[in-house]
Amino acid sequence: MSTTHFLVRKDDLSSTRLHAAEDQRLADGQVRVRIDSFALTSNNITYAAFGDSMSYWQFFPSGEEGWGVIPVWGFATVVASLHPGVAVGERLYGYFPMASGAVLTPRRLSPGLLSEGSEHRAALPAVYNQYFRCKSDPLYTADTEDVQSLLRPLFITSWLIDDFLDDNGFFGARPGAVLLSSASSKTAYGTAFQLAQREGIQVVGLTSAANKDFCTSLGCYHRVLAYAELDQIPADTPCIYVDFAGNGELRQAIHTRFSQLRHSAVIGGTHVEQLAPSGSAKALPGPRATFFFAPAQIKKRVGEWGEDSFGQRLGQAWRAFTGRVMDAKTPWLRVTHHEGDVAAQAVYAEVLAGKGDPRVGHIVSLSRQPATS
Template sequence: MTTTQFQVRKDRLDTTRTVQLPEAPVSDGQVRVRIEHFAYTSNNITYGAFGDAMNYWQFFPVVPQADDPAGGDAPWGLIPVWGFGVVMETRCAGVAVGERLYGYWPMATDVVLQPARVSPEGFFDGAPHRAALHPVYNHYQRCAVDPLHDSASEPLQALLRPLFLTAWLIDDFLADNAFFGTCAPGRRGVMLLSSASSKTAYATAAQLAQRPEVEVVGLTSAANVAFCESLGVYSRVLDYDQLDTLAADTPCVYVDFAGNGALRKAIHGRFTALAYSCSIGGTHVDQLAGARDLPGPRPVLFFAPAQAKKRQGDWGAAGFNERMARAWQAFIRQVSQPPAPWLVVQHHSGPEAVQAAHALVLGGRGDPRLGHMLSMSGGA
């Protein structure tokens, strides 16, 4: 039996390969999971773009191949993805064959995990190479008892659940910091969201839109303005060439989902009352740039697990989960109910289809209303 992996060059995300490996043995205390299907969005491109800085490459390290010219230093990696899998082999007490799991996977047909801290709700992967990585990414949820799981809408869950959690925490972080002083009696603070057509951005906008003290301005390409306006969560939508329609002294916060260095420089250069610059991701991977020599506040990278940890301390785990679940259910209703759904799912099976979907998402050429669900199994 073999395992199929979809690997990318860490330094050139447009360079990929499909690798067949012998199945890794399952030792005492481990399980093998068949990865059935997983979401692929600009969020995953961010994982690749920030793979070294944020340790995303460390979750599923690549075994060097004998024919790699660089040997053990070959710069190949596995981009992590969110989706669903089924336990197909177990040597771990408390985890049964056939259990369905939601969690963080490699782009592969299967993976071996080492369950630790097993509970009725799920378990953590206790593999030594993941010990220092954030537990948010190491937890596997048993679908049978997951209050957010619905077998009929697994694609929506895989596509939106991790993005929604990040968005919900961004909204909470901004509110927790009183929108960095941009709001005042008789004046709403402006939240500028780049890459406004991306799922994480519009999920953030959906949360912020419920706060009357702020105005949510979406920034996007001219081609995606109509889509962003159709969602009804942005107060205004501007294309990237329309920044000058906002007054230079507008009290604002920049929430950067694009990572576009030229856009960041333009925003920092124009808005004299920019109170905070929050860096979330890098959907514009060909235009990523550093944050040196910028006027105004220094951009700060947002790390969702840190805000989650703070709020779990403030509210307790049960309180945190209750608030998140309530917001999630409301968001899914919002996404699903309009006559024109926010998201239409496309399925891609087999290595060639996965490669094509990767190229489409990486290039930012996709229809923002489409959501891609991938499987390494199947295909021609």
């Protein structure tokens, strides 16, 4: 048997190729999984854009100089096991390579979780090394796998951004506004959904002119503006900037215009061609643009609340959010499936370009090939 990996040039994210290699024999304590499906969103482009600075390339080394494997969130089935605590056929949800399969070295098993114990991942954030065992996962249902792959990791980040801002008293910007770039992205509108429940905060979505109607239709933004319409917000408005785009020119414009900018959070890099250059944050007026690192807020809150309370709070928010997203009459999301190598390359190019329909969520499988006539 062989495994196919989707490889990306680290210095040119538009350059990709597929590499198939024969599977190596498992060592004692290891399991092999077939990656049945995974989501592909702008969040994965962020992983690639910040692959070196945030160590995302280290999770699944390609073994080839200059090439990386993008991490994705999805579901997998154990197809071979030399671990006594993990049975063939078990289903897992978690952080996988963009590939048709993977080898895991499970450690610290519990009924609901197993932790990946490979040496090269030991120093990486623990939250990415946890795999949920579907049979005991309280958020799992078989009919919502696609939604979980698409929204679960993104919404956790959204929920944590909202919690982080509230935890810090909105940095003195309440009453005031929170400006969210790339407002049509799933992580942005998940954050807006949470922020809209806070009093004294105006949630402003910033987006391309083409996506204004979509963002307005969601109903979670108090106001939606095109990027060229910043002058419609008074320059002395106390505000926070939450940057999902990574657009250097937009960040410069916001830091320059708003004299009462209290905090500038960098979340992602959906505008890959316009990413702010390294070190440019130091030259901006106002507060320094600071990367938001979700695992740090998870660690803080689990320490304060305990794991059970953390999970309960997140679960309650997750159910409210997905209930709205998948509303039968006015859904925010429509799922499309892509199977096989060619389809995967095509949808990756579309997501990288940022030109897709924001209502569409892409689910990809490299382990299944499309039927041929």
